[in-house]
Amino acid sequence: MTQLQINGQTKDVEGSDDIPLLWALRDELGMTGTKFGCGMAMCGACTVHMDGSAIRSCVTPISAVVGRAISTIEGMETDRVGQVVQQVWIENNVAQCGYCQAGQIMTAVSLLKTTPKPSEEQIDQAMSGNICRCGTYPRIRAAIQQAAGQLAQGAQL
């Protein structure tokens, strides 16, 4: 059994500790917000945060995250940046099928935490690991820029 810290809570995962975090979350813990898209760190659908930075949970065994703070899309509602990003995602009607969007949001949140005012190139760099087959990229870009603007304003208040 392996003990993990997920969204501020302690969770026990049964079985071997070489299971990737993605499958532990989804199949063992029933947290299905984190998505499976490729299983080899090529698409970003499974993005979660480990101590605040974006990681691909499909290639990260749970043994590697013991003692680290994991947050998932389910935890973003209580995250200041996460809330803003979720809200601008709605305002920009970003999603089409929506399947990739949890991963897109997780990557965007970690980008905005490290780079509050990302340039076009920084957005490209941070986001290019997240595929959206429906083609929502222009709206994602617009949403990130809007979130950056709002967060900057909020910081001044």
Next chain:
Amino acid sequence: MTITSGLSRRVFLQGSLAALTLAVTAKGLVTAAWADDAAQKYGADSMPGGTVDDPLVFVSIAEDGTVTIVAHRAEMGTGVRTSLPMVVADEMEARWEQVKVVQAEADETRYGNQNVDGSRSVRHFLMPMRRVGAAARQMLEAAAAARWSVPVSEVKAVQHEVVHERTGRRFGYGELAVDAAKQPVPMVDALKLKAREDFRYIGKDRVRMVDLEAIGKGQAIYGMDKRLPGMVYAVVARPPVVGGKVRRFDASKALAVPGVIKVVEIPAMSGAPGFQPLGGIAVVARNTWAARQGRSALQIEWDDGANVSYDSSTYRQTLQAAARKAGKVVRNQGDVAKAWSKAPEAERLVAEYHVPHLAHASMEPPVATVQIKGDKVEAWTSIQNPIAARDAVAARLQLKPENVKVNVLLLGGGFGRKSKPDFVDEAAIVARAMPEATPVKLVWTREDDIQHDYLHTVSVERLEAAIDSRGQVSSWLHRSAAPTIASLFTEGAMGEQLFESAMSAINMPYLIPNVRVETAEVPAHARIGWFRSVANIPHAFAAQCFIAELAHRAGKDHRQFALDLIGPACQIDPGAMGDTWNYTESPERYPYDTGRLRGVINAACEGAGWGRTLPEGHGLGLAFCYSFLSYTAAVVEVAVDDQGAVRVLSVDMAIDCGPQINPERIRAQLEGGAIMGLSLAMSSEITFTNGRVVQSNFHDYEVLRHNASPRTIRTHLVNDDHNLPPGGVGEPPVPPVAPALCNAIFAATGKRVRSLPVRTVV
């Protein structure tokens, strides 16, 4: 202006022509049948289940006023789960904030056709859903009038209330719910549909997708997300060659993997693939990871079968050779050979274009959960065609279809792949092998998805044209060499069928006196499926690049040259071009309207600033298409550097789809279609070696990512005309994008790219 129910069913029943129906037979296998029925049915009436417009089926009102509207079509990203209920809500004067949308299970007798495919949802259900809403509104009004004992003409439904205007009395919908449900459902000719100016939601962008918030919070439930107590997980090792079989296998190492519970053999397919599972060995485990580990530990010896020799480079030569020989003539007008021989050598143009196989690669791979309890089965899946899933499972388990309940969850993309229920059938086979009532979730990995897809065809298109002494195109020959979708259902079917030719090959409307369209009889060695916009992709790629080439040869501006070829606005009977398919719609209701085509060309060109002076290395390219009863045009601006690297700077996308129901989602489809069109134009390609798909995941089956995506996509919605019948929206944006890109590359560099994907320009 009042829209009456003038789009009545009577109109559908006129005329006679052949239509392709993908009919599900009693055995659950699908056959392509050409119905040549004297009482020809068109559009929705030609689909299994037709349409249903009974308000009691689609609407219920709770006493607290909550209006529940059934979405009977699956959501795969187009927004249809919002748009159709929104139409109902608008007509019935429901406040959207008090509307709840519930998803229908598979039941076409009750709800009408549920096959979400062919860009048909709004096309076929706009009017039935308007009638549902209007009927519900009139029943509420009748209930209120009865309570007040006043003539119904004195009352009016306004925003979730019925108001008696003279006295100012009012009842909320909740208060009327019970009485309204007892009112007789109005006859179709007694329905009063709203006038367009009274729409609150239709065409207004006031309503966001119902799932938007849940998606952002990770709470939306896709097929991949279904959970049930005691659920086990399965993955399948499938034959690497289509038609292959397991010769022998050893599961002992797989069974030794911790968490693995069982292995189950899936019977090999036989005959035409249809929607059959490919066969192979399933590994069942306590989680997906253990199942995958178990699968890797299987030792399987395959009997590859005849398709083992399928090799993409050899096959391309086969296609090329076929495209250079006379084929089956599917349209012949004037005398192409004569015009060709009269034209001087210098005025003859020949070009061959190639589009490879493509995989759909929806971000959610195929997945289904099945639970069998005695003679009752329940399935939960993300599927475009739930009835096909129900019938496949019923046939597999030898049960009556009504014993199988298929619950439709959100699709993480579909693009045509999830029309095929093979993965649900696989889940049923595994569930049958497990102890009674064990829920089995059968997951396709990305590798499974890319290596065992129902692929987009592969094609070589040959175009030949002659230009006469006045600079006019005097002859046009278009010959397609591509394996057909019909091979999925009929073993040995060769070459494109009419419904494929009728996607931008046969139905070319240009003012050219001599026209011939031919198809080459080439065999299929893979499962050929339908991919968003289908045969329009290769046909429009070839024809639209070729027009640009002709314009260049004639020394004319491409846009002007194209408009001249199209000629003045007129309506053409598709049948006169040999297109007796017309996406199954009536030629009277849906003629080919060249004025609408001109409209989108002009909108895209004006949006992009066609004709403006561009920096060195930049180019603008145009292409247009008529597909799924809508008209689209794209203008792409590229910058090509001296290394030949192509950067797409902007795309202008225009569509005329007739009435615009949910403009914001139409724009989303145009943007997404531009990206998917660029993906297939610039990076995606499936190839075969030794009968096996070479690519396996997103590292070698590349799709467009953020960094290659254009920063600017401008969308232009043209001609929001409610007097026109609706056209499709999901598929039409894709076909013009690749040719517009290649035309832009030519404008930038003088180099012609005739084979996709482009990658770099050399």
